[in-house]
Amino acid sequence: xxxxxxxxxxxxxxxxxxxxxxxxxxxxxxxxxxxxxxxxxxxxxxxxxxxxxxxxxxxxxxxxxxxxxxxxxxxxxxxxxxxxxxxxxxxxxxxxxxxxxxxxxxxx
Amino acid sequence: xxxxxxxxxxxxxxxxxxxxxxxxxxxxxxxxxxxxxxxxxxxxxxxxxxxxxxxxxxxxxxxxxxxxxxxxxxxxxxxxxxxxxxxxxxxxxxxxxxxxxxxxxxxxxxxxx
Numbered sequence: 001x002x003x004x005x006x007x008x009x010x011x012x013x014x015x016x017x018x019x020x021x022x023x024x025x026x027x028x029x030x031x032x033x034x035x036x037x038x039x040x041x042x043x044x045x046x047x048x049x050x051x052x053x054x055x056x057x058x059x060x061x062x063x064x065x066x067x068x069x070x071x072x073x074x075x076x077x078x079x080x081x082x083x084x085x086x087x088x089x090x091x092x093x094x095x096x097x098x099x100x101x102x103x104x105x106x107x108x
Numbered sequence: 109x110x111x112x113x114x115x116x117x118x119x120x121x122x123x124x125x126x127x128x129x130x131x132x133x134x135x136x137x138x139x140x141x142x143x144x145x146x147x148x149x150x151x152x153x154x155x156x157x158x159x160x161x162x163x164x165x166x167x168x169x170x171x172x173x174x175x176x177x178x179x180x181x182x183x184x185x186x187x188x189x190x191x192x193x194x195x196x197x198x199x200x201x202x203x204x205x206x207x208x209x210x211x212x213x214x215x216x217x218x219x220x221x
Contacts (some may be wrong), residue, residue, distance in 0.1 A: 021191060031207050043151075043199065050197075050207075084212035086150055094139055094206060098150035 003027045006087050006099035012022055019074040021102045023087030026068065033096065034061050034072045035086040043086070046072070077106045110134065114200050119178055120219045121190050122135060122161035129185045129216045133202030140183050141210065142175055143199040190220045 003023045013019055021033070024031040031050040037043045047054050047061040049070075054061050058077075074081055088101040113132040121127050140156050143151035144167075153167040153203050159180035168175070172190075177183040187194055197217050201210040 035212075040212045040214065041149045043201075045211070048207075048209045053175045082195075088150075090207065092164075094141070094203065095118070095153050095156060096143070096151075096153065096201075096210065097142070098143075 001098065002085055004089055004099040006102050008091075008101045008102060009100065010063050012107065014104045015078060017106075019077050019081070019104065019106075020088075021072045021085050021104070022073070023070045023099055025087075025089050025097075026067060027089065027091060027097070029089040029091060029097055031090045032063055032088070033068070035102070036090040037084040037086060037087060043058050073094050079106045079108050082106050109163050112200055112211050114198075114213035114216050116216060117214065118217050118219075120221065122221050123190060123192060125189055125190055126186065127218065129187075129198050129218070131183045131185070131213060133181065133183070133200070134136030134211055135210070136204070137202035138205055139203045140177060140182070141201045141203075142185050143201065143216070144169075145197040145199055147196070154185070174215045187218075192220050194218060195220045
């Protein structure tokens with residue numbers, strides 16, 4: 001069993017829908033990243049959080065440390081949101097342990 | 109540019125050849141990480157530097173993999189006697205310090221024929 005599990009692995013939705021991607025982890029962490037990866041490899045950090053909730057534009061990330069669970073929400077989804085979303089936890093000093101990613105496709 | 113720069117962007121090599129992948133971190137970033145991402149998978153940790161010191165190399169898959177950062181800035185990941193299973197995207201990231209967001213390069217896509 002992976003230390004970081006994401007669900008779903010693939011998600012297809014229509015433009016405008018509310019999107020939720022889930023991340024569960026089984027190890028102690030100091031913080032959690034949500035990352036976005038577009039085709040071609042480039043990774044962008046969307047959020048880093050260790051408690052509560054953060055919001056940036058149409059993106060919202062929440063974390064429950066007691067339940068070892070985090071969610072990424074996208075409101076009013078748009079085709080340009082199509083990408084792979086990766087959850088990664090910070091273990092120890094700074095090492096990231098990644099989930100396998102969720103491939104999101106938003107159809108117009 | 110201001111971001112993490114990796115070169116080459118793509119590398120094709122024949123099995124058995126040695127390859128060297130370069131990472132230019134953001135200026136002033138103390139910590140530098142190398143990750144390996146196989147097709148369709150999430151990245152996996154390879155090694156980590158703080159300045160010139162390699163503090164963790166537990167993720168290097170074999171002794172064919174070697175990384176260095178001699179002056180605490182640019183880093184090179186070298187793979188000797190490449191094998192087909194080494195084919196992957198190699199990602200570099202840098203950060204200012206503990207529990208700070210990591211900034212990623214675009215990666216080097218390595219294909220071993």
